[in-house]
Amino acid sequence: MTNPEGRGRGRAGRILMLASLLCLALGALLAWQAQAQQNERNALLMTIDGAIGPAINDYFQRGLEHAQTREAELVVVKMDTPGGLDASMRAMISTMLGSRVPVAIYVSPAGARAASAGTYLLYASHVAAMAPATHLGSATPVQLGGGGGLPGLGEPEPPANDGAPAGDDTQGDGEGASPPDGENAAAGADESTKRRGNTAMERKVLEDAVAYIRSLAKRHGRNADWAEQAVREAVNLTAREALERNVVDVVARDLDDLLTQIDGRQVVMEDGERTLATAGLTIERFDPGWRTKLLAVITDPNVAYFLMIIGFYGLIFELANPGSLVPGTIGIISLLLALFAFQVLPVNYAGLALILVGLGLIVGEALVPSFGILGIGGIVAFVIGSVMLMDADTLNISLPMIGGIALVAAGLMLWVVTRFIGLRRRTPRTGQEELVGSQARALEDFSGYGHVRLRGERWNARSSQPLTRGQAVRVTAVDGLTLEVEPLDTAS
Structure with missing residues (x-):
């Protein structure tokens, strides 16, 4: 005779053993996948499209942190920018120079540019690359007004030689080597011909920018003389010209071509030189998320400006109508967002x-x-x-x-x-002034002082003309509790 209780315990034991085996198998599978991902060599791909600002700086720094966490072999930044904020640009460069993962700035796709702040980022990168039909340059610091700007440099003089700086036809090594004799007569231009700025503040900002970009060029062995020309004269170069002048390292058709060309290349890192091994890398995308998009919207000057206007008027309407709540709530939120944007914008x-x-x-x-x-x-x-x-x-x-x-x-x-x-x-609708012009009737015959009925009330009255009982009169003035009246026919 079988024991039902024993059969139940045996079935429960088998189920428990099966569940334990499944958990072990799942754990082993996850560990294998993690090990495979760790052993897989990958490159992180980021995208910068638009002006350099606080949102791009935040996205760039988070991307480098993610690359270091994943132990990526390389970070590739596809860039197309007209320039941007000096503070955000310098923060990105400092992060890039201190990164444990090499960074390749790739100006792409065709038609893209690395203007102004983008030129500095390109010079600071461990690998500077461009796609065909792209350009870089115009790195002169320009501001519309306010402290520390260069208003006199907003309209740079056109450079000689169709935008190429004079005397920079050499494959420069970043140390300012001179071109061959006779190749360009303007190459030996005197130092006094360089743009210095019109005021002390302009010269201060300009010389600081020149020293900064020359130091970046010398760190990576690129053409420092052309970099100075890009700052002083706002000159530009195409991708092919930049490669010929040793401004960039590679001109690549696409990402695969870029990884193929830089395989085995030596780059200068913070801890010394490193040889890149980019062949066969798996590309992992790190696109801008909602945080970056939200920061980009808030820090747009037009949006921040409009938020400030909404916030100001929202608070005014709330103070004018206490308890309405909606204008005050919208106003305080908009004003705080605007103040956050102004904190990181060049206000x-x-x-x-x-x-x-x-x-x-x-x-x-x-x-x-x-x-x-x-x-x-x-x-x-x-x-x-x-x-x-x-x-x-x-x-x-x-x-x-x-x-x-x-x-x-x-x-x-x-x-x-x-x-x-x-x-x-x-006309007044309340008070004694409202009585002026009203019609009344005399309660008695009088000349001088008497009484009239006005709106069912008995009033003292004074008239310069004789009045008869029941005669219609018009109020011309109010003196305390006495009305100045005159006959209605005379008033008309």
Whole structure:
């Protein structure tokens, strides 16, 4: 006779053993996959498309950290940029120079450029590469206004030799070697012909930029003389010209061609030279995520500017209508986002102060009517401050947007002024002034002082003309509890 209880315990034991075997097999499979991924040699591919700013800097640093965690052999950055912020560019270069993973900057696809800050990044990279039909250069620091700018260098003089710097036809080694004799008569130009800047501040910023890019060129053995020309004269080179002048290391058709050409190449790292082994690398993409996209949106100067306007008016509406909550909530969130963006953007604080003063004067026009004086002054301060707000050439506020907001503010101010003028012309509806012009009837015959009935009430009255009982009269003035009246036919 079988024991049901024993059969149940045996079945449970078999199920437990089967589950244990499955767990062991799953653990072994995961360990094998992890080991395979660790043994797999890979290169991390990043993409920079647009102006260099805080969002790109954050994305670049997170990408290098991810590459170091994955022990990648190489980081390839496909870049197409018109330039950007000096602070973000220098932070990216510092991170790149201290990275344990080599970084290859690849200006791609065809038609892309590495202008301004992109030229510095290309010179700082361990491998500088370009695709055909791309170009680099125009590295002169330019600002629209405010401290530390180079307003005098915003329109650089056209360089000689169709954009190529004079005397730079050599395959330079980064140490400023001279070209062969007779190849270019302008090669021996005197130092005094170099652009130095018009003011002390311009010279200070320009010389700092020149020294910075020359140090990057010498670190990686690239053409330092052309780098200086790119800063001083804003010259440009195509991909083929850059390769011939030792500005870049490789001109590659695509990513596979790039990895093939740089295989076995020696690069200068922080801890010494290293030989690249890029053949057969597996490409792992590290694309910008939602964090980078959100930061890019918030730190766009036009968006930050609009958030500031919304935040300011939201708080004003909340203070004017306490308890409405919606304007205040939207306003405080928008204002905080705008302040975060201004913290990392090149904000001219004089321009920001003018904007706030202008908005305050426009609001003041609605609260303290001055028949347009406060409003006009506010609009003028607002427009001037908006133009001055952003210092960087590549991160300025759209002039049509400034004009549109100024027109809306002017329309609001005009509406407020016309409303106040209309209110002044309307007859009073409360108080003693409201009685002037009202009709009453005499309660008795009198000449001088008597009584009249006005709206069911008995009033003392004074008239310079004789009145008869029941005669219609018109109130001309109010003196305390006495009405000044006159016959209605005389008033008409």
